[in-house]
Amino acid sequence: xxxAVSALCALALAACEQTATHPTPDIPxxxxxxxxxxxxxxxxxTTAEAINxxxxxxxxxxEALGGSYSDGVASQIIPQMRxxxxxxxxNQLRVNVTWIDPTxxxxxxAQLRTPLAGQVSDVTGDDDGAIFQMQADIGxxxxxxxxxxxxxxxxxxxxxxxxxxxxxxxxxxxRPA
Numbered sequence: 001x002x003x004a005v006s007a008l009c010a011l012a013l014a015a016c017e018q019t020a021t022h023p024t025p026d027i028p029x030x031x032x033x034x035x036x037x038x039x040x041x042x043x044x045x046t047t048a049e050a051i052n053x054x055x056x057x058x059x060x061x062x063e064a065l066g067g068s069y070s071d072g073v074a075s076q077i078i079p080q081m082r083x084x085x086x087x088x089x090x091n092q093l094r095v096n097v098t099w100i101d102p103t104x105x106x107x108x109x110a111q112l113r114t115p116l117a118g119q120v121s122d123v124t125g126d127d128d129g130a131i132f133q134m135q136a137d138i139g140x141x142x143x144x145x146x147x148x149x150x151x152x153x154x155x156x157x158x159x160x161x162x163x164x165x166x167x168x169x170x171x172x173x174x175r176p177a
Contacts, residue, residue, distance in 0.1 A: 040102050044148035048099040051150065053084035055176045061086045061093050064172035065156065069093065093173075096153040100146070109146050119163070128175065134163045143170040152176065 054072035061069040065088075072084040072095070080099040085092055100108045109129060118135035128145035135141065141163065142155035154173050159166045 040105060040149060045102050046099070046148055046150055048080050051082040051097045051099060052176070053082040053095045053097045056084075056086065056093075056095065056174065058086060060174055062088075064174075065091065065093060065169050067091060090158060092157040094153070094155045094157060096155065098151040098153075100149045100151060102149045105146065105149050108151065112144060112146065112151075123167070123171065130171075132163070132167045132170070134159065134166065141166045141170065143167070143173070145175075147176065150176075 054074045056072060058069050058071045061072075067088040067090065069086040069088045072086045075083050075085070077083050077096070082097050084095040086095075112129070112131055116133055118133055118137070118141075120131055120133050123130040123132055123143065123145075126145065128147050130143050130145035133142045133144060136159075139159055140155055140157050141159040142153050144151065144153045146152075152175075154170055156166060156170060
């Protein structure tokens with residue numbers, strides 16, 4: 001029993017020491033190609049400290065999703081991730097923004113295409129290469145995309161209809177400038 005608990009603690013500590021600069025632990029920084037390193041120009045790179053997850057106004061969220069949403073409340077999840085919650089009586093929109101090491105953007109974009117929880121589909125013709133994720137088992141859905149070296153997740157915490165209707169509502173949300 002002590003051996004199992006010790007092993008579990010060691011795994012938990014190792015997980016806490018990992019950072020979110022890679023899409024998966026299987027893709028080390030050395031795997032970045034020269035093309036990936038030079039894919040972004042200096043104007044597209046954002047520092048983790050400069051992340052603004054509350055870039056939407058309450059009026060923009062209310063108009064896009066329907067209902068009356070509050071101003072966003074920011075929080076920091078980990079050093080490389082910020083979140084903003086917009087509350088309404090029957091729903092919450094969460095905007096999660098994750099910093100990506102600029103040399104890993106291409107690998108991160110490719111990782112978006114691997115199966116996530118729930119049903120995942122491409123948003124055809126989206127300039128940011130967004131995907132739509134529907135998690136019917138827990139009732140959430142999201143539009144996820146990468147812009148510059150930031151991944152944005154616009155997650156409705158209570159999907160209120162068919163996947164196509166939810167996709168349309170989330171796609172009405174403005175993207176960051």
